[in-house]
Amino acid sequence: MKRSFFSVAVLGLVLAFLYIPILLVFAYGFVPNGISMSFFGSDGRFLGVTWKWYRQIFTGGFAIKPLLDSFWLSITVAGLATLISCVFGTTAALALHRWKGRLQSIHHTLVYVPLIMPDILIGISLLMLFVAVKVECGFWTILIAHVTFCVSYVVMTILARLQDFDDRLIEAAYDLGAGPWYTFFKVELPLLLPGIVAGGLLAFTLSIDDVVITSFVNGAGTNTFPTYVSSMTKHSKNLPAVFALSTLMLIFTCALVGVSKTLTGKNQTKQKGK
Amino acid sequence: MTGNPLRSRRAEWLVTLPSLLWLGLFFAVPAVIVLAFTFHGHTPNGGVGEWSLETWRELVDPDYPAIVWNTIRISFEVTLWSIVLALPCAYAIARMNSRWRAIVAGSIMLPFWTSFVVRVFAWKTMLHPDGWLQSCYLTFLRVREWMFGWLPGSLKGLFVWMGLANSGPVDPAASTILDSEAAVVLVSVYSFLPFAIMPIYTAAEKFDFSLLEAARDLGAKSFYAFRKIFIPGIKQGLISAILMVFIPAIGSYVIPQMLGGTDCVLIGNKIFMRAIQNRNIPHASALATLMAVSVLIPIACAMWWKRRQNARDRKRLEAETARLMIGGASS
Numbered sequence: 360m361k362r363s364f365f366s367v368a369v370l371g372l373v374l375a376f377l378y379i380p381i382l383l384v385f386a387y388g389f390v391p392n393g394i395s396m397s398f399f400g401s402d403g404r405f406l407g408v409t410w411k412w413y414r415q416i417f418t419g420g421f422a423i424k425p426l427l428d429s430f431w432l433s434i435t436v437a438g439l440a441t442l443i444s445c446v447f448g449t450t451a452a453l454a455l456h457r458w459k460g461r462l463q464s465i466h467h468t469l470v471y472v473p474l475i476m477p478d479i480l481i482g483i484s485l486l487m488l489f490v491a492v493k494v495e496c497g498f499w500t501i502l503i504a505h506v507t508f509c510v511s512y513v514v515m516t517i518l519a520r521l522q523d524f525d526d527r528l529i530e531a532a533y534d535l536g537a538g539p540w541y542t543f544f545k546v547e548l549p550l551l552l553p554g555i556v557a558g559g560l561l562a563f564t565l566s567i568d569d570v571v572i573t574s575f576v577n578g579a580g581t582n583t584f585p586t587y588v589s590s591m592t593k594h595s596k597n598l599p600a601v602f603a604l605s606t607l608m609l610i611f612t613c614a615l616v617g618v619s620k621t622l623t624g625k626n627q628t629k630q631k632g633k
Numbered sequence: 634m635t636g637n638p639l640r641s642r643r644a645e646w647l648v649t650l651p652s653l654l655w656l657g658l659f660f661a662v663p664a665v666i667v668l669a670f671t672f673h674g675h676t677p678n679g680g681v682g683e684w685s686l687e688t689w690r691e692l693v694d695p696d697y698p699a700i701v702w703n704t705i706r707i708s709f710e711v712t713l714w715s716i717v718l719a720l721p722c723a724y725a726i727a728r729m730n731s732r733w734r735a736i737v738a739g740s741i742m743l744p745f746w747t748s749f750v751v752r753v754f755a756w757k758t759m760l761h762p763d764g765w766l767q768s769c770y771l772t773f774l775r776v777r778e779w780m781f782g783w784l785p786g787s788l789k790g791l792f793v794w795m796g797l798a799n800s801g802p803v804d805p806a807a808s809t810i811l812d813s814e815a816a817v818v819l820v821s822v823y824s825f826l827p828f829a830i831m832p833i834y835t836a837a838e839k840f841d842f843s844l845l846e847a848a849r850d851l852g853a854k855s856f857y858a859f860r861k862i863f864i865p866g867i868k869q870g871l872i873s874a875i876l877m878v879f880i881p882a883i884g885s886y887v888i889p890q891m892l893g894g895t896d897c898v899l900i901g902n903k904i905f906m907r908a909i910q911n912r913n914i915p916h917a918s919a920l921a922t923l924m925a926v927s928v929l930i931p932i933a934c935a936m937w938w939k940r941r942q943n944a945r946d947r948k949r950l951e952a953e954t955a956r957l958m959i960g961g962a963s964s
Contacts, residue, residue, distance in 0.1 A: 365721060369718065370721065374737075377826070378744065447655055450648045450651050451653075453648050454648040454652075460645075463645075475932060476928065477880055478886075480924060480925055484664050487666045488666055564746070571884075574905070575905070575908065585748060591754075602754075602755070
C-alpha cells in the first residue's frame with residue numbers, strides 16, 4: 360500500500376527542529392569569542408575552534424568558579440533528593456499497592472496531584488509555606504522542594520513495576536517463617552530494585568534540570584546550575600563554558616544510559632534463558 | 634490471609650506515614666496557605682496584612698485579566714501547533730517496523746538529556762536579530778501578510794485577535810523575533826512537542842492500521858480516512874497529549890522570561906515578579922490560584938469525558954452480552 364510521504368517528511372523536519380539547538384550547544388562549546396558568540400571575526404575571517412572552555416572547566420579558572428560551584432550544588436541536591444525520594448517513593452508505592460482503603464485513596468490523591476500541577480504552583484506554594492513559618496531560604500529549602508516534586512514520579516515508576524509483581528512470593532516467605540523486615544529486605548527489595556533505580560534516575564534528571572521551583576525557594580545567592588545559567592545574560596563572556604559543560608553532561612548521560620541499557624539487556628536475556 | 638502481619642492496620646500506617654506526612658506538609662498545607670493568603674491585604678514592607686477581600690478586588694482592576702487571557706491564548710496556540718506537528722510524526726513512527734520505532738522514539742526523547750535552560754539559551758543565541766532565523770521570520774511574516782491580506786476587514790480582525798495574522802504591513806525594524814510572542818510560541822512548541830508525540834504514538838501503536846486500508850478500499854480519500862478512522866481511534870492519546878502540552882504551557886515561566894522580553898508577560902512571570910521582586914505575597918497567591926483554576930478546568934473536562942466514555946463502553950458491553958445470551962438461549 361501507499362506509504363505516507365507527507366508524515367515521514369514532517370517527522371524528518373520535526374527531528375531537525377529538535378536537534379538543531381543540541382548541535383548548537385555542541386558547537387558553541389568551541390567558540391573562540393565568548394562575547395559575540397561567533398566563529399567569525401568582525402571582518403568575516405574564520406577564527407577557528409578552541410578547547411579553552413573545556414580546559415577552564417577542568418582547571419577551574421577563577422572566572423568560572425561560580426558556574427562550577429552551582430554545578431556541584433546541583434549534583435549534591437540531585438543526589439540527596441534522589442536518595443530521600445527513593446526511600447519515600449518505595450514505602451508509598453508499597454502502601455498504595457497493598458492496601459485499597461480510604462487512607463490510600465487520600466494518599467493516592469496526594470501523590471498524583473503534584474504530577475499534573477505546573478511546576479510554578481509547587482514553587483510558589485512552597486515559598487508561601489517558608490514565608491508563613493519564617494524560614495530563611497537556602498540549601499535546605501531547595502532540598503525539601505526537590506524531594507517534594509520527585510517523590511510522585513518515583514512512586515509512579517515503582518507502582519508500574521509492582522503491577523507485575525508476584526505477591527505469592529511474599530506469602531511464601533511468610534509461610535517459610537520469615538519476619539516482615541527479613542521479607543522486605545531479602546525478597547521484596549531485591550525484586551523491586553530495577554524499578555527503584557529507574558525511578559531514582561528519573562528523579563535525578565528532574566532534579567538536576569529543575570529551574571522553576573528552585574528559583575522560588577533558593578533565596579539570595581544560592582544557585583543551582585539551571586538557575587545560575589538562567590540568570591546569565593546573552594553577553595556574559597563565560598557563556599561558551601556553559602555550553603561546553605552541557606556537552607560534557609550530555610556525553611556522560613549517554614554513556615550512563617548506554618551502560619544501564621546493556622546491563623538490563625543482559626539481565627533480560629538471562630531471564631529469558633531460564 | 635487474616636493472620637498476615639503485612640495486611641495489618643498498623644503496618645499500613647507505618648508504610649504510608651512517611652510519604653503522607655511529607656506530601657501533606659509540603660504540598661497540601663502550602664496549597665491551603667496560598668489560598669488563605671489571597672484573603673489578606675499586603676503591607677508596604679512586603680508582609681501579609683489583615684484578613685480582607687482587598688486582593689481579589691485589586692485583581693479585577695489592573696492589567697491582570699489581560700495577562701490571564703494572553704496566557705490562555707498563547708497556550709492554545711502552542712497546543713494547536715504541537716498537536717498538528719505531533720499527529721503526522723506519531724503516525725509515521727507507528728507505521729515503522731519495531732527496530733526503527735525504538736530508534737526514532739528514543740531520538741525524540743534524547744534532547745531532554747541536555748539541560749532545559751541551556752537549550753533555551755541556545756535558542757536565544759540563535760534568535761539574535763543578526764541571525765538567519767530572523768530573516769526566516771521576516772519571510773514568514775510577509776507570506777502571512779500576503780495570505781491574510783485579501784480577507785475582508787472584520788474577518789481579518791478576528792485572525793489578528795487570535796494572534797494568527799498581522800495587524801498591518803511588515804516593518805522589519807519592529808519585528809524582531811527575539812523578545813516577542815513569536816519566540817515564546819516557537820520555543821514552547823520546541824520544548825513541549827515530544828510530550829505531544831509520545832502519548833499519540835503510544836495510542837497509534839495499538840491502532841489497527843488495516844482499518845485505514847479497508848476505508849481506502851471502500852473509496853475513502855487518505856485524508857478523509859485519517860480524519861474519520863485514525864483520529865477517533867487514537868483520541869485517548871490525543872487528549873493526554875493536549876493536556877501534556879496545555880498544562881506546562883499555562884505554567885510556563887522560563888521561556889517567556891528569557892525570550893519574551895517586555896512584550897510577552899504571562900501569569901507565570903507575573904507570579905514570580907509579585908512574589909520575588911515586589912514582595913506582594915497576596916497578589917502572587919491570587920495569581921497562583923487563578924492559574925490552578927485554569928489548569929483544573931481542562932483536567933476536569935478530560936476526566937468527565939473519560940467517565941462518560943467508560944459508561945458508554947460498559948453499556949455497549951452489556952448490550953452485547955445480553956444479545957449473545959439471548960442468541961445462545963434461542964439456538
